[in-house]
Amino acid sequence: MKQQLVAYFQRLTDESYQLLDVVKLPSDIIPLQEFIPDFSAKLANLKSSTIANYKNLNRPQCNWCKMETNLGVGLNSIGMLSDRLSILIIKEWCLRNKTNPNGVKADDLYRTQTMDIIHALARASPGSSSMNTKITHHKSEVTANSWEEAFYGLLATNILNWESQEVLYIKDIKSLPCEELRGYIAWFSFGNIQRNEYIQYCEELYWRQD
Structure with missing residues (x-):
């Protein structure tokens, strides 16, 4: 089962790269008031087709009842690992496609960090991703009805978060x-609240038995 899951998460990663190829993140900083509406609309338009593509990957179904559910999962839950995977996908795409592309560094990132997370996902047990949730009365209105929709929502949210944070590293x-x-x-x-809610959806829906 582990090797089947490793292959599945590799295909999920490849499919997510294709999404970024279509979205095409800019090399220059775009003002937030322009970037968020524009790219939110792009991601909304691609949502249905990408989720359908994710579902066509035919995720192997784990029998979580037979899995180890003792304490000790910690941050290696499906929700937290999915968050890390989505960020690595974005980072690798940027290394390959943005200003001064570096394919060697991108390859190294995939071979070491991304594959490490993929293997961790393949070995994951049910956990408690809500440990990452801030104590706040603010709520977003995100929802997800399937693991694939939850992962897409998390990836899309992290794309927006990643690009909006570029100003912190490039400008004064x-x-x-x-x-x-x-x-x-x-x-x-708002973006981090939304991200945390999708992390929780990823955890819950991955283990849900339909």
Whole structure:
């Protein structure tokens, strides 16, 4: 079963790269008020077809009742590992396609970090991903009815989070106008709440027995 799951998560990763090839993240920083609506719309338009492609991968069904469910899963839960995988997918795509592409570094990232996470996913047991959830009264309105929809939502949210955070690493944020800076702070708060909810959906729906 482990090797079947490793192969499945490799195919899931490949399918997610194809999504990023269509979305085409920009090399230059786009103002938040332009980037979020534009790329949110792109990702919404691609949602149904990508989820269908994910489902066509025919994820091997684990009998979680027969799996080890003792304490000790920690951060190696499906939800937390899915979050890490989605971020590595984005990072590798950026290394291959953005300014000054570095295929050697991208290959090394896949061979070491991505494959490590894929093998961890293949060995994962039911856990408690909600440990990553902030104590807050704020809620997003995300929903997911299948593992594939939850993973897509997590990947899409992390794409938006990744790009919106580029300003922190490229520009001097102290030079940003106050209104623009408040916009980034508001988005980071909302985006991380949404991300945490999708992490929880990934955990719950992966182990759900239909």
